[in-house]
Amino acid sequence: MPNQVSRRIYDFLKDLPPFSFVKEEGALLQVAGRVEVQYQPIGSIIFRPGEPPRERFFLVKEGAVELFAVNEGEERLIERFGEGEVFGIRPLLAEDEYLFLARSAEETLLYAINTEGFRELLPNYPELSSYLATLMAGSTRSALQVKARQAPALIEKENLGGPDLLDLQTIHRAREPISCQASDRIITAAKLMSEHNIGSIIIVDKKERPVGIITDRDLRQKVATGIKSNQELVVEIMQSPVICIPPSITVADVQIEMMRHKINHVVQTEDGTDKTPLTGVISKHDLLVKQGNNPAILIREIARSQSATELRVLRERAERLLSLYLSREVSISFITTVMTQINDEIIRKCIKLSLARMQADGRGNPPALFDWLALGSQGRGEQLLRTDQDNALIFEDVPEARYPAVKDYFLQLSSYATEFLNDVGFAYCPGDMMASNPNWCLSVSKWQSQFSHWMHVNTPESMLHTSIFFDFRGVWGDGSLPAKLTAHIFSNLEKPSQRFLSSLALAALDNPSPLTFFRNFVVERSGEHKDQFDLKARAMRPLTDAARVLMLEARQGSVNNTFRRYELMAKLEPQNAELYQAAAEAYEVLIRLRATMGLRRNDSGRYLKPSELSRMQRLLLRNSFGPVKETQSLLETRFQLNFLR
Amino acid sequence: MEGFEWLRKLRSSMGKSKASEPDSTWPEWYQRYFRATPNKPADEVPLEELPIVIIDAETTGLDVKKDRLLSIGALRALGNSLQIADHFEGYLPTPPDQQDARAVHIHGIIPGSRRYDYLEEEELMEGLLEFIGERTIVGHHIGFDVEMINRALERLGAGPLRNRVIDTADLAKRIQPSGYWSPPEKYSLDTLARRYRIPLSDRHTALGDAYITGVLxxxxxxxxxxxxxxxxVLGDL
Incomplete structure (x- = not known):
């Protein structure tokens, strides 16, 4: 008979996964009645890696438990569990040893749940089993991620070969067919497949005509299970006939063939029938890649497009590409490079469309050399989502008499260009930091005095403008005009400029990073985003601001990208290399998180609710706060900011 | 021989406290308990290895002379854990002369309610002593509960509890000694449970309180x- 205590424990369990999947009250009451309540003072070890599994798993009733991967005596935090979360489920599903070290991070009360009596419930509730399997897969994956983070160089290489668009194209090129003879044994085919690292092999006759196909799945289902011996002939397990296509066929046609036959591979032959020799093979995966999810093709299509509407569609395709990259954990340096090139190409196209419109208006060709300056995140080459546009226009110095007319031409051009950009999906800047604003459409020398002003008059407004305009990047011209601006800034810095740099550094300290993220999630106290976290202001901006001032101090003008700035700083200051490297990695995590959330919610991804983040995202985000804080302290010391505040 | 009655009593009580032999006048179940508890654990016993039983009694009131036990709940603990499956729970019918509403609103046991399987007092004590065995007793203001149990045992012609007893209220005072300003209710189970973040949902059922006391x-x-x-070690308490 259930007593009050097991009833009390039952009440706690019944709403929490995985227990919530047990729909039968009696069964769960029995589980509750066999719980062992464990008290763990702070710092107690609950289990260690390599320990044999115990006949129980754990639920945090109160407090917190941390899971660490232990590698050569070094502990790396993997997960942190709070009230109502389950851990140590390995003994429930596998007779494996524990992989991690579990230690209480606070005074903790655990419910140790007997696996016996619970395991028996698994077959009755498929949801329960699949939840537990996912939970365990998650923790194993996080172990891999932790390992991966330890070897960043390796990842860079594996991530589709670095930031070269052509490389990506080659990788996704449809592959040469690998084939074997019908008289070959299964083992030969399997060896060929693993040798070429492919998922399928075509069986051909003596005249190279396709007769069948063997895929990974056939090997798994028919050979690995022991139904067929690997010494038997390939014809024993191959699927036949194969679906053949001619060499010239559209992607859509291939897709239709695959759908119609419910298959994942089609074979290309000389004439599209199985009566002619094999020439290629296309898998469903190859097809997905071909479906416009190729940045080089996308960029080409942008260049060819004729209207903002077309550009908008292409930019939406770029967003799908982005989402694909994010889901495949492609490196941020690659993603930002691709997306920046796409965005730049869109900007250039919008300018071209605007120039055409100027022609149509009868205003002719540009009266002077000019460049379009991308500002803010696009200037830094970090813009992944379509956020508000920030841009400016610079033109070469012209005689005073011509100035008004020249400026008027470029203002009109800019107003067309910003309109096109708005149509593509880059909304007008609410602060009007756009080339169409007369203040931000200037000649080289007028821009130079504007920058001098910002550097010498340290008002909050100057600081705001500095944070946006100093990350300018020319996307239209040959780079000579922005270079003049850069040279001017550095010559200004030659004069005593400590006050300017200090004010910039001080601005980077405006938003102290949150210390932690767990349970007491730091939220904005002001306004509508009370229960949310401002990712941009609290974590990203301090890093971009700090990187900018460090680059200015180091007189480095060529690098705009925040994480590349930190990578460069790491080279310039080896004594701080570790911190800069951590800051670069943290920034990549933040960009990735913001883009992922933004895509999911179809917004800027700026504000985050703790509840929408996965455990791993929360952990990574929390881990990024450390470098933010350390970078801020570095600025504080370097620019002696404690005296200024 | 009437004048020597006090001497016989004294002798027998002195004899009893020293004797390792059970008194044959005791009920058989108490004799069993007596034999099972030859000596109290020494001060050097590490607390982690000390078998504990957490006890809570619900009574009709706070007067040990007049009031009666209504229910007893007990849980076993070892080291840092409580075994929920390993519990004892027993209810007594409310004595007819105690059926006033005084305590009902506290413990919620309605006299003669059919919600419980009632035991005779002797059954309850027999089961309880078997559950306790030689474990060290832990409870909140446990002196009162032990006294109530001892009086019940006496009524049944048995001897008193022989276990070591630890009072969680005393322990709480040691950890956070009261200033002269602190009111006595500072160490009540309710206050302590709140301070140590133990939910109070089942207060005033004996087993529920035993559980709260156990977590405390x-x-x-x-x-x-x-x-x-x-x-x-045990001596630290």
């Missing part, structure tokens, strides 16, 4: 460990 015991022990800075 684990937490207080943890605090004491921190204070003492080495593994605890």
């Amino acid at each position: 015991w684990l937490k207080l022990k943890g605090r004491l460990l921190e204070k003492v800075g080495r593994d605890l």
Whole structure:
């Protein structure tokens, strides 16, 4: 008979996964009645890696438990569990040893749940089993991620070969067919497949005509299970006939063939029938890649497009590409490079469309050399989502008499260009930091005095403008005009400029990073985003601001990208290399998180609710706060900011 | 021989406290308990290895002479854990002369309610002593509960509890001594449970209170460990 205590424990369990999947009250009451309540003072070890599994798993009733991967005596935090979360489920599903070290991070009360009596419930509730399997897969994956983070160089290489668009194209090129003879044994085919690292092999006759196909799945289902011996002939397990296509066929046609036959591979032959020799093979995966999810093709299509509407569609395709990259954990340096090139190409196209419109208006060709300056995140080459546009226009110095007319031409051009950009999906800047604003459409020398002003008059407004305009990047011209601006800034810095740099550094300290993220999630106290976290202001901006001032101090003008700035700083200051490297990695995590959330919610991804983040995202985000804080302290010391505040 | 009655009583009580032989006038179940508890655990016994039983009694009131037991709940603990499956729970019918509403609103046991399977007092005591065995008793203001149990045992012609007893209220005072300003209710189970973040949903059922006391015991022990800075032994309490 259930007593009050097991009833009390039952009440706690019944709403929490995985227990919530047990729909039968009696069964769960029995589980509750066999719980062992464990008290763990702070710092107690609950289990260690390599320990044999115990006949129980754990639920945090109160407090917190941390899971660490232990590698050569070094502990790396993997997960942190709070009230109502389950851990140590390995003994429930596998007779494996524990992989991690579990230690209480606070005074903790655990419910140790007997696996016996619970395991028996698994077959009755498929949801329960699949939840537990996912939970365990998650923790194993996080172990891999932790390992991966330890070897960043390796990842860079594996991530589709670095930031070269052509490389990506080659990788996704449809592959040469690998084939074997019908008289070959299964083992030969399997060896060929693993040798070429492919998922399928075509069986051909003596005249190279396709007769069948063997895929990974056939090997798994028919050979690995022991139904067929690997010494038997390939014809024993191959699927036949194969679906053949001619060499010239559209992607859509291939897709239709695959759908119609419910298959994942089609074979290309000389004439599209199985009566002619094999020439290629296309898998469903190859097809997905071909479906416009190729940045080089996308960029080409942008260049060819004729209207903002077309550009908008292409930019939406770029967003799908982005989402694909994010889901495949492609490196941020690659993603930002691709997306920046796409965005730049869109900007250039919008300018071209605007120039055409100027022609149509009868205003002719540009009266002077000019460049379009991308500002803010696009200037830094970090813009992944379509956020508000920030841009400016610079033109070469012209005689005073011509100035008004020249400026008027470029203002009109800019107003067309910003309109096109708005149509593509880059909304007008609410602060009007756009080339169409007369203040931000200037000649080289007028821009130079504007920058001098910002550097010498340290008002909050100057600081705001500095944070946006100093990350300018020319996307239209040959780079000579922005270079003049850069040279001017550095010559200004030659004069005593400590006050300017200090004010910039001080601005980077405006938003102290949150210390932690767990349970007491730091939220904005002001306004509508009370229960949310401002990712941009609290974590990203301090890093971009700090990187900018460090680059200015180091007189480095060529690098705009925040994480590349930190990578460069790491080279310039080896004594701080570790911190800069951590800051670069943290920034990549933040960009990735913001883009992922933004895509999911179809917004800027700026504000985050703790509840929408996965455990791993929360952990990574929390881990990024450390470098933010350390970078801020570095600025504080370097620019002696404690005296200024 | 009437004048020597006091001497016989004294002798027998002195004899009893020293004797390892059970008194044959005791009920058989008490004799069994007596034999099972030859000596109290020594001060050097590490607390982690000490078998504990957490007890809570609900009564008709606070007067040990007049009031009666209504129910007893007990849980076993070892080291840092409580075994929920390992519990004892028993209810007594409310004595007819105690059926006033005084305590009903506290413990919620309605006289003669059919919600419980009632035991005779003797059955309850027999089961309880078997459950306790030679474990060290832990309870909140446990002196009262022990006294109520001892009086019940006496009525049944049995001897008193022989176990070591630890009071969680005393332990709480040691961990956070009261200033002269602190009111006595500072160490009530309700206050302590709130301070140590133990939900109070089942208060005033004996087993529910035993559970709360059990969690309190684990937490207080943890605090004491921190204070003492080495593994605890029974003598530390």
